[in-house]
Amino acid sequence: MAQYARGAAAVAVIRICNPPLNTLSVKTLLALQQEVKHANIDPTVKAVVICGANGKFSAGADIKLFSSPDLGNGPSLASVIDLIEKSDKPMVAAIESLALGGGLEVALGCHYRIAHMQARVGLPEVTLGLLPGAGGTQRLPRLIGVPAALEIITTGKHIRAAEALKLGIIDEIVEENTVEAAIHLAERVSGQPLGPRRLCSKQIPRLPNMEAIIEEALVKVKKQARGFLAPEMCFQAVEASLHLPFEEGIRKERELFLFLLSSGQATALQYAFFAQRNMEKWTLPSGASWKTAAPRPIQRAAVIGLGTMGRGIVASLVKAKVPVVALEQDKNHLEQGRGAVMAFLGGEALRMQQNNQMLDVQKPGLLHFTLDFSSLRDVDLVIEAVFEDMAVKKEIFHKLSTICKPEAFLCTNTSCLDINEIAAITRRPHQVIGTHFFAPAHIMKLLEVIYGQHTSPTAIATVMSLGKAMGKIGVVVGNCFGFVGNRMLIPYRDQMNFLIEEGSTPEEIDKALEEFGFKMGPFLVSDLSGLDVGWRIRKEQGLTGARLPLSTPPRHRNGIRYSPLPDILCEKGRYGQKTGKGWYQYDKPGGRVPKSDPWLHYFLSDYRNAHNIMTRTITQDEILERCLYSLANEGFQILSEGIASCPEAIDTVYINGYGWPRHRGGPMFYASQVGLSTVLAKLQKYAEANPDIPSLQPCPLLQKLVALGSPPVSKWSSFVESQNSKL
Ligand code: 3H9
Numbered sequence: 001m002a003q004y005a006r007g008a009a010a011v012a013v014i015r016i017c018n019p020p021l022n023t024l025s026v027k028t029l030l031a032l033q034q035e036v037k038h039a040n041i042d043p044t045v046k047a048v049v050i051c052g053a054n055g056k057f058s059a060g061a062d063i064k065l066f067s068s069p070d071l072g073n074g075p076s077l078a079s080v081i082d083l084i085e086k087s088d089k090p091m092v093a094a095i096e097s098l099a100l101g102g103g104l105e106v107a108l109g110c111h112y113r114i115a116h117m118q119a120r121v122g123l124p125e126v127t128l129g130l131l132p133g134a135g136g137t138q139r140l141p142r143l144i145g146v147p148a149a150l151e152i153i154t155t156g157k158h159i160r161a162a163e164a165l166k167l168g169i170i171d172e173i174v175e176e177n178t179v180e181a182a183i184h185l186a187e188r189v190s191g192q193p194l195g196p197r198r199l200c201s202k203q204i205p206r207l208p209n210m211e212a213i214i215e216e217a218l219v220k221v222k223k224q225a226r227g228f229l230a231p232e233m234c235f236q237a238v239e240a241s242l243h244l245p246f247e248e249g250i251r252k253e254r255e256l257f258l259f260l261l262s263s264g265q266a267t268a269l270q271y272a273f274f275a276q277r278n279m280e281k282w283t284l285p286s287g288a289s290w291k292t293a294a295p296r297p298i299q300r301a302a303v304i305g306l307g308t309m310g311r312g313i314v315a316s317l318v319k320a321k322v323p324v325v326a327l328e329q330d331k332n333h334l335e336q337g338r339g340a341v342m343a344f345l346g347g348e349a350l351r352m353q354q355n356n357q358m359l360d361v362q363k364p365g366l367l368h369f370t371l372d373f374s375s376l377r378d379v380d381l382v383i384e385a386v387f388e389d390m391a392v393k394k395e396i397f398h399k400l401s402t403i404c405k406p407e408a409f410l411c412t413n414t415s416c417l418d419i420n421e422i423a424a425i426t427r428r429p430h431q432v433i434g435t436h437f438f439a440p441a442h443i444m445k446l447l448e449v450i451y452g453q454h455t456s457p458t459a460i461a462t463v464m465s466l467g468k469a470m471g472k473i474g475v476v477v478g479n480c481f482g483f484v485g486n487r488m489l490i491p492y493r494d495q496m497n498f499l500i501e502e503g504s505t506p507e508e509i510d511k512a513l514e515e516f517g518f519k520m521g522p523f524l525v526s527d528l529s530g531l532d533v534g535w536r537i538r539k540e541q542g543l544t545g546a547r548l549p550l551s552t553p554p555r556h557r558n559g560i561r562y563s564p565l566p567d568i569l570c571e572k573g574r575y576g577q578k579t580g581k582g583w584y585q586y587d588k589p590g591g592r593v594p595k596s597d598p599w600l601h602y603f604l605s606d607y608r609n610a611h612n613i614m615t616r617t618i619t620q621d622e623i624l625e626r627c628l629y630s631l632a633n634e635g636f637q638i639l640s641e642g643i644a645s646c647p648e649a650i651d652t653v654y655i656n657g658y659g660w661p662r663h664r665g666g667p668m669f670y671a672s673q674v675g676l677s678t679v680l681a682k683l684q685k686y687a688e689a690n691p692d693i694p695s696l697q698p699c700p701l702l703q704k705l706v707a708l709g710s711p712p713v714s715k716w717s718s719f720v721e722s723q724n725s726k727l
Pocket of ligand 1: 062
């Protein structure tokens with residue numbers, strides 16, 4: 001609740017109070033409104049400071065409100081800000097820690113803004129599928145100009161106090177006692193005219209080349225959007241501030257805000273926001289959970305293998321200021337790894353310096369490169385990151401089990417291998433856990449944390465806590481081939497291959513999925529990551545089989561449809577970008593710009609002829625349905641097996657590790673938005689037409705959910721739990 005106190009010189013201090021982040025709920029807004037009204041009519045009050053309780057200004061509107069029946073109850077945020085701005089007593093915002101969204105809009109309604117040097121401000125509504133709906137799109141451009149406001153509002157980025165000062169968002173920065181400083185400022189400005197300080201009556205700063213700037217900004221926004229509505233609506237609202245008087249601009253902002261609020265995209269993004277945060281609150285089928293398991297501190301970690309993954313993991317640990325021992329098998333690999341890690345970290349140190357942060361890579365003890373396994377004797381946790389070869393991994397874990405201290409945790413960075421089999425080779429299976437990082441590991445946020453049969457809750461809590469410190473989004477998942485993310489990719493990739501066998505092209509499939517919202521189509525991704533990676537795994541699984549004459553390799557394995565196309569490409573040395581040829585062609589090995597390859601189209605046509613496949617035109621809808629519904633179908637199977645504890649876990653994995661467009665909420669949320677009965681009917685149709693593709697057979701859980709009337713995503717887990725408890 002907002003409180004009301006009085007400073008020495010009749011300055012009222014109003015504290016926004018709604019822990020932990022002082023979000024603006026109906027109750028908080030009502031209290032803020034009352035306190036501002038009080039201050040306005042109290043003749044002894046000469047000026048007002050607005051701040052947040054517990055050293056945080058405000059994280060903005062309470063996002064839960066947007067889907068709650070309380071929406072529309074109480075005063076609107078816009079009306080409270082209007083009251084603040086129209087006050088004839090100086091209102092000073094004292095910004096500590098953060099002022100985001102509606103929080104910054106409150107501060108923009110104030111006549112002066114003062115911030116602590118560590119504070120961050122921003123209008124991140126776009127990331128929730130919205131736009132700043134309480135005057136932010138009209139006040140910010142009046143304060144800092146249209147180009148800077150467009151950049152902030154269409155990207156939603158957070159801005160540090162120093163930059164906010166440069167841009168003119170805040171008037172002063174202080175190193176300590178922000179509220180005290182704000183009281184002094186309020187005393188100083190008391191009695192001065194407020195007209196020029198009210199952003200609602202300020203003229204937009206004009207630039208001679210404004211039209212060109214606006215056009216350029218629109219092109220940029222459209223290029224990034226890929227069907228995501230909010231950035232363009234943010235653009236339109238800010239553009240309105242250029243042409244319309246303040247009140248009309250506010251009306252336009254409102255209209256666009258309400259449009260976005262009712263769009264499925266805002267619902268999807270808000271779902272994704274809370275889904276991601278819930279991942280920290282993991283629970284195992286055994287009942288053990290984040291509440292009952294405490295993480296152990298990691299004073300020193302080790303990484304084995306400095307290939308692509310190991311390098312990124314080392315860099316992430318160092319960034320998190322965790323001392324690391326980095327181990328390789330020979331001098332050559334060690335030096336290559338050292339060079340790559342130092343290059344990542346050098347870039348990172350520069351970036352951090354620009355934000356007034358420090359990363360001292362040379363700090364003694366922070367990073368130690370070695371060839372000597374005995375250096376791992378004292379570490380608290382090891383992450384093995386060698387290539388995906390069970391025999392090699394087992395050998396390493398056997399060694400670790402004898403060398404590392406008994407309480408050390410042993411993690412394997414694997415994308416598909418069996419954690420139990422690796423754990424069984426050690427004398428401490430309860431300390432063994434899977435950590436599936438995504439490449440490049442120093443950038444990608446997702447971390448699948450895989451528990452095996454014996455993994456202890458303490459090991460999970462420790463890895464989740466370490467992952468968080470490394471800036472990762474940890475998702476706890478069960479052990480099976482491919483875990484959550486890669487297992488679901490299998491039917492998806494099968495469909496894309498089957499579709500090109502039947503008459504589609506990589507270009508058409510990539511375009512369909514890019515228009516759906518993926519940054520890159522699946523064939524382009526495959527060329528980028530290398531076709532040989534999957535080929536090696538398929539060979540190890542014995543899937544690729546013995547080669548018949550190349551033009552007619554069989555399209556089935558044990559009666560189940562199997563497309564040999566990717567294997568044939570690999571046999572021809574077409575690994576993707578690295579060899580300059582894959583599903584596309586590139587100007588040279590390592591080239592990045594894809595070009596359609598006539599060879600591939602002739603090859604596909606020969607292949608279809610050899611197999612007597614009647615080529616047909618495949619629609620964009622069929623491409624999307626077969627690829628995406630088969631992916632979600634596997635998700636339902638994963639849920640029913642308890643590999644993922646909830647649909648939110650699957651969606652968080654896909655959004656953060658597989659490029660699934662966030663504004664579509666993740667595959668499970670998407671299935672619920674399309675309608676479970678529609679997804680079921682389509683799967684049934686495709687399964688009937690393709691009886692040799694078992695992954696198109698609808699999962700029993702999907703069928704049961706449809707029979708139950710398609711409950712919302714939030715109810716699926718309790719349904720699965722009740723089903724499993726009956727077994
Ligand atoms: C808006 O303002 C619209 C306006 O224009 C007005 C229109 C009319 N609401 O993330 P954390 C919860 S839209 C509800 O773990 P951190 C969060 O779920 C809003 N709840 O902390 C978590 O709950 P729990 C614009 C919220 O330090 C707890 O607070 N604002 C909200 O890692 C702690 O959060 C934004 O988009 C919220 N607004 O990160 C800011 N914010 O403990 C959204 C947080 O139950 N928030 N919670 O799991 C964030 O980006 C991050 O929370 C922040 C802190 C960076 C602030």
